Amino acid sequence: MVSMEGVSIVIPVYNEEESILELLQGLSQFLEKNDIHHEVIVVNDGSKDRTAEIIRESGLRVELIEHGRNRGYGASLKTGIKSAQYDYVVTIDADGTYHYQDIKMLLEEAVETDMVVAARTGHHVSIPFIRRPAKWAITKLANYLTGEHIPDLNSGFRLLKKNIVNKFVKILPDGFSFTATITLAMLTNNYKIKYITTNYYKRKGKSKIRPIRDTINFVQLIARTILYFDPLKIFLPVSAIMFFASAVVFFYTLFFKEKLRDTTVLLLFLTGIILLAIGMLSDVVVKTKE
Ligand code: UDP
Numbered sequence: 001m002v003s004m005e006g007v008s009i010v011i012p013v014y015n016e017e018e019s020i021l022e023l024l025q026g027l028s029q030f031l032e033k034n035d036i037h038h039e040v041i042v043v044n045d046g047s048k049d050r051t052a053e054i055i056r057e058s059g060l061r062v063e064l065i066e067h068g069r070n071r072g073y074g075a076s077l078k079t080g081i082k083s084a085q086y087d088y089v090v091t092i093d094a095d096g097t098y099h100y101q102d103i104k105m106l107l108e109e110a111v112e113t114d115m116v117v118a119a120r121t122g123h124h125v126s127i128p129f130i131r132r133p134a135k136w137a138i139t140k141l142a143n144y145l146t147g148e149h150i151p152d153l154n155s156g157f158r159l160l161k162k163n164i165v166n167k168f169v170k171i172l173p174d175g176f177s178f179t180a181t182i183t184l185a186m187l188t189n190n191y192k193i194k195y196i197t198t199n200y201y202k203r204k205g206k207s208k209i210r211p212i213r214d215t216i217n218f219v220q221l222i223a224r225t226i227l228y229f230d231p232l233k234i235f236l237p238v239s240a241i242m243f244f245a246s247a248v249v250f251f252y253t254l255f256f257k258e259k260l261r262d263t264t265v266l267l268l269f270l271t272g273i274i275l276l277a278i279g280m281l282s283d284v285v286v287k288t289k290e
């Protein structure tokens with residue numbers, strides 16, 4: 001175990017009456033037994049069921065923070081991390097999907113790194129079937145944009161360092177894209193991320209993800225985060241496509257048609273130049289900010 005003052009466990013909860021008690025009891029017992037100095041912070045994100053009552057009546061030593069209304073997964077994490085007293089923060093879902101015992105591994109790996117992610121790549125991983133294609137495509141996009149292999153972009157079980165989260169807090173969203181955004185922000189800023197392998201179980205109760213809306217959000221946020229930190233990664237390929245298309249039209253119409261499509265060629269070529277220029281300009285802006 002690394003030497004540290006302690007760890008703040010942050011648990012966002014929204015309508016998790018079926019699973020919250022079991023998680024809190026199991027987790028507290030586990031941490032005590034392993035002598036891990038800790039605090040547990042539960043952020044109740046405007047639950048409309050018995051979640052808050054169950055926590056209060058449990059008699060467990062947890063700090064319960066109330067969001068007066070439902071503000072989203074990322075917002076709950078930001079609230080929790082803000083009131084964390086330790087620099088090491090572990091986030092975990094309240095739905096019983098993660099193997100909380102792996103906190104030990106997260107802490108062991110926490111030296112000489114900036115974040116440790118419990119990647120859902122173990123033997124027992126039950127990610128709902130319909131989510132897989134979108135998850136696959138998003139991961140591929142993220143891998144390309146960062147030039148890194150990311151085993152799990154949006155695991156909710158990870159160890160963060162409060163001082164590093166604070167550096168990015170301005171751009172971290174309130175919704176489910178929080179995890180993907182902080183991963184991309186850290187990778188594009190040369191922070192180090194380690195991964196451990198964990199299992200992922202079927203959740204109790206209903207998932208709060210809205211598949212279409214949240215997938216669109218993810219793609220948007222990936223693009224925005226990269227634009228924010230590494231814009232050439234987006235502008236260069238698009239402008240390259242324009243140059244390529246311009247060349248294709250040029251040669252094709254020159255050799256195979258009676259009339260050269262000069263306007264199309266020029267338009268594509270100019271668009272390529274303009275995108276390249278905007279890309280380089282954004283790159284300068286990014287590199288000179290702060
Ligand atoms: N959650 C939250 N606010 C919300 C939606 C979800 O605090 O608006 C909590 C939820 O109770 C859970 C965690 O965030 O503990 C992750 O949500 P969920 O498990 O539904 O997402 P999934 O794991 O299915 O991606």
Ligand code: MG
Nearest residue numbers: 093095097203
């Ligand atoms: Mg979950």
